[in-house]
Amino acid sequence: MEQIGSNQSFGGQQLRFKHTSNTLNCEMVFSVYLPPQASDSNAKLPTLFWLSGLTCTDENFVQKAGAQQYAAKEGVIIIAPDTSPRGEDVPDDAEKAYDFGLGAGFYVNATQPPWNTHYRMHDYIVEELYQLVLAHIESVDAERIGIFGHSMGGHGALTLAFQHTDRFKSVSAFSPIVSPMTCPWGKKALSGYLGNDTKTWRTYDACELTREVKVHLPVLVDQGTADDFLAEQLKTDLLIAASQEVAYPMTIRMQEGYDHSYFFIASFIGEHIAFHKQALT
Amino acid sequence: MEQIGSNQSFGGQQLRFKHTSNTLNCEMVFSVYLPPQASDSNAKLPTLFWLSGLTCTDENFVQKAGAQQYAAKEGVIIIAPDTSPRGEDVPDDAEKAYDFGLGAGFYVNATQPPWNTHYRMHDYIVEELYQLVLAHIESVDAERIGIFGHSMGGHGALTLAFQHTDRFKSVSAFSPIVSPMTCPWGKKALSGYLGNDTKTWRTYDACELTREVKVHLPVLVDQGTADDFLAEQLKTDLLIAASQEVAYPMTIRMQEGYDHSYFFIASFIGEHIAFHKQALT
Numbered sequence: 292m293e294q295i296g297s298n299q300s301f302g303g304q305q306l307r308f309k310h311t312s313n314t315l316n317c318e319m320v321f322s323v324y325l326p327p328q329a330s331d332s333n334a335k336l337p338t339l340f341w342l343s344g345l346t347c348t349d350e351n352f353v354q355k356a357g358a359q360q361y362a363a364k365e366g367v368i369i370i371a372p373d374t375s376p377r378g379e380d381v382p383d384d385a386e387k388a389y390d391f392g393l394g395a396g397f398y399v400n401a402t403q404p405p406w407n408t409h410y411r412m413h414d415y416i417v418e419e420l421y422q423l424v425l426a427h428i429e430s431v432d433a434e435r436i437g438i439f440g441h442s443m444g445g446h447g448a449l450t451l452a453f454q455h456t457d458r459f460k461s462v463s464a465f466s467p468i469v470s471p472m473t474c475p476w477g478k479k480a481l482s483g484y485l486g487n488d489t490k491t492w493r494t495y496d497a498c499e500l501t502r503e504v505k506v507h508l509p510v511l512v513d514q515g516t517a518d519d520f521l522a523e524q525l526k527t528d529l530l531i532a533a534s535q536e537v538a539y540p541m542t543i544r545m546q547e548g549y550d551h552s553y554f555f556i557a558s559f560i561g562e563h564i565a566f567h568k569q570a571l572t
Numbered sequence: 573m574e575q576i577g578s579n580q581s582f583g584g585q586q587l588r589f590k591h592t593s594n595t596l597n598c599e600m601v602f603s604v605y606l607p608p609q610a611s612d613s614n615a616k617l618p619t620l621f622w623l624s625g626l627t628c629t630d631e632n633f634v635q636k637a638g639a640q641q642y643a644a645k646e647g648v649i650i651i652a653p654d655t656s657p658r659g660e661d662v663p664d665d666a667e668k669a670y671d672f673g674l675g676a677g678f679y680v681n682a683t684q685p686p687w688n689t690h691y692r693m694h695d696y697i698v699e700e701l702y703q704l705v706l707a708h709i710e711s712v713d714a715e716r717i718g719i720f721g722h723s724m725g726g727h728g729a730l731t732l733a734f735q736h737t738d739r740f741k742s743v744s745a746f747s748p749i750v751s752p753m754t755c756p757w758g759k760k761a762l763s764g765y766l767g768n769d770t771k772t773w774r775t776y777d778a779c780e781l782t783r784e785v786k787v788h789l790p791v792l793v794d795q796g797t798a799d800d801f802l803a804e805q806l807k808t809d810l811l812i813a814a815s816q817e818v819a820y821p822m823t824i825r826m827q828e829g830y831d832h833s834y835f836f837i838a839s840f841i842g843e844h845i846a847f848h849k850q851a852l853t
Binding site for chain 1: 583
């Protein structure tokens with residue numbers, strides 16, 4: 292794990308690291324925000340993994356969300372990974388589509404060739420990066436780790452948290468793809484990475500998991516009403532219905548007039564970080 | 573003036589416009605943040621022009637500075653123009669250098685061919701865009717307009733404000749080039765745009781203007797101590813010396829550990845907007 296960037300931000304440090312991932316069989320880059328409270332060598336701080344959406348790298352969130360201000364105020368560490376494996380050896384969509392292949396790992400473990408040799412973002416986040424962060428960033432409190440994300444990354448945050456309630460104690464999402472099994476982005480990704488047996492898709496569908504999981508985490512979802520992807524791809528109403536069906540208490544807020552952009556995320560990122568801080572305390 | 577973008581942000585609107593500039597002889601794009609207070613049709617709000625640094629367009633500040641939060645809180649409009657003329661007809665540096673030509677207008681009126689047909693950013697900001705904004709954005713209070721910027725744009729903010737104390741009532745800067753007459757970036761730009769008679773350069777040098785101006789505006793400058801350009805290009809100590817020499821009261825703060833990036837700007841943009849709001853009230 293080699294540090295490749297450092298910028299002071301709100302009294303803390305915005306850092307960037309690269310490492311060789313054994314899970315993804317490639318070199319990966321991720322970002323870490325250490326709040327000022329981390330300079331106390333005894334500090335053990337709540338930590339959030341941020342999962343980004345289609346086409347993003349680790350940098351979009353770091354540069355556009357304005358999260359550092361709130362992380363500094365609340366004393367929270369934020370880990371921002373990339374959205375897919377990277378490098379010359381890593382296969383991409385034949386037509387370089389924005390919604391499959393590079394920049395579109397969908398936080399699943401691919402089973403279909405040629406994707407299964409690199410596209411294992413589920414295990415990368417939950418196993419390898421999780422352990423790497425615990426081993427190398429001393430201020431991380433292993434008992435207080437949450438996860439959040441946007442769009443494809445909102446899908447990632449919800450599904451990884453619901454699958455691993457032992458590792459993530461709180462979860463939130465902006466504009467998540469709540470049911471990839473029933474929307475065009477999701478069907479393309481899941482059939483490509485996992486094949487056509489839809490039974491294998493269910494463990495990556497937040498609505499399916501909502502109905503199955505026994506442990507109910509604190510959940511916050513924000514969705515803009517002016518989001519162009521809401522009706523066809525995001526389908527927030529399916530998550531509302533699933534959570535009501537099984538009496539899983541989730542806070543799902545429709546935010547009037549907001550779209551799918553980072554301007555929406557920035558407007559509410561402070562509330563999400565405060566939500567996690569409270570849930571993790 | 574045609575609207576080409578709109579995103580809701582912190583309850584207000586982040587807008588983008590294009591228009592044909594007669595001053596620059598090309599089509600230009602600029603961004604406007606309207607805070608929630610602007611939805612009151614009777615509102616007259618303080619307004620800030622933000623001038624960006626080398627290589628930037630209108631978008632860098634809008635996406636990375638996190639200014640909307642504070643503009644919404646304080647009820648301040650922010651206008652963010654581009655940093656040079658644009659388009660196929662507009663000449664660029666022969667070697668496409670980042671510090672001359674496109675993206676590097678330096679907020680001067682060029683007198684030397686081929687630059688003098690397009691590179692007139694001084695007049696564009698102070699005359700054309702200023703009047704365009706007053707004519708089309710009804711919430712702008714013509715009596716409460718300030719200006720701020722970063723690096724080359726910090727130079728622009730200081731020199732345009734010092735030259736036009738009737739139009740700008742407050743000024744602040746991050747990491748400004750305080751004396752283009754005595755640094756490599758400035759000498760290259762001023763000799764290229766204005767020719768080799770250094771008498772013509774003085775009206776674009778914040779330190780020279782500090783010694784000459786009769787009206788003393790409220791001035792705030794922030795400069796990071798870990799800024800790689802500080803010693804050779806920015807030379808904050810020259811502005812400190814000039815202001816002391818003529819007893820021009822300026823608040824010039826050296827910020828420990830901060831660099832030249834937008835992470836620095838984001839960390840203090842709230843204090844700058846609050847400074848202008850107070851100075852303009």
